[in-house]
Amino acid sequence: MANLDVPKKQQILEAAQAAILAKGFSATSIDELIAEVGISKSGFFYHFRDKTILARALLERYIEQDDVVFDRAFDEADALSEDPLHSFLIALKLLAKVFDDMPNGHPGCMVACICYHEQLFDQEVRNINAKAVLSWRTRFRKRIERIAERYEPRINIDLDDLADMFSVVGDGGIILSRVVGDKSLLPRQLLLYRDFVRLIFEPVQVSDKP
Amino acid sequence: MANLDVPKKQQILEAAQAAILAKGFSATSIDELIAEVGISKSGFFYHFRDKTILARALLERYIEQDDVVFDRAFDEADALSEDPLHSFLIALKLLAKVFDDMPNGHPGCMVACICYHEQLFDQEVRNINAKAVLSWRTRFRKRIERIAERYEPRINIDLDDLADMFSVVGDGGIILSRVVGDKSLLPRQLLLYRDFVRLIFEPVQVSDKP
DNA sequence: AGCAAACTGGACCGCAGGTACAGTACCTGT
């Protein structure tokens, strides 16, 4: 049934990511994962010393995949405009579209998921989590800095805060999307963040009105 | 040791809320709760048929407490200004201050916490969760509608989305605050949301610059 | 042939969530 060429360890990670984001870490049992990928319990513990090691691997994997999505959107945007503000606005639109195109909505953020299970994990996992958020901050801050060099912001703003706000709106948007069962809520919120950036930096008076 | 006048049921809810927001639902054991409040296991199950009933009670309690905080901030703001925009901006500043004054930062949002443990609970709990988010939407939308009646928004904006954005920034801000270990992150994000509202509706050109 | 990586199988442990049920202390209305 499962792909025979994919190593079992990858299959476990795959199955675990889906299950954990959908049901939560504790609600996902090892028994259920090994049944799904067709491996023995001993086989599972051969790859992962315990469940927290699985969580760590999952988190690292998630962050890598996330970075790929960001890189793609920013690269594509850069190809379409050399202006830092326009490129950033395009990237935000692309990112919103990526999430909008997901058939069942965003599967959930592993960082947020682990945040609400925190004490189950060791300091190492929490450090990875913090590092991921700070890397997002750096990524967005760089972009926003380049915008601020060219465009005078309309209000006084802390660039780190504005950079963090992307992650804040992302994680908060994922939660509200799920809770109210409206998958378009997350992309709409990201576009709202985009409007905010536009209002801060875009020099001419904006009017979308008819 | 514990307050003798407070009924045990209340004491359990108190202890459970703190533990669950700090460590997560599954990481909080019934044994640990009954040890803390000094009740027997049978006593616990007398009050709560099972752990999910405890979660339901906790969620309902949390939403009530949250509403009180909102009511207080909005009432106080209304007393300070009759203008819907100014009152709203004051309320947001007050709310940011409430969270900033919490010695250990915001303890975590029960709605978000339960969202990431979803499949552990029944439809009823998820309905309560959705109802809470929608009640926040309604609360903020009413305020924003009154603002939009008086002030022409600078950009085309969906009022429900802008109302939801408060909850989005709140829940996202709580997560990032915890992950990076910076308790001031949440209030700063709320003030950023406030800046957004101001940029949309405030008619005169704003300048905080020296 | 020999070795390592990737497993299988089975026995076993402790903890957490829960069930079942009998008993008790205290308060309240008739």
Next chain:
DNA sequence: ACAGGTACTGTACCTGCGGTCCAGTTTGCT
């Protein structure tokens, strides 16, 4: 005074899950 409800205690027991231990097997590389 006693009947009945509320708020518990104590004990025994069951299940599922995470986890350990360990001996043995298959597969592929050199």
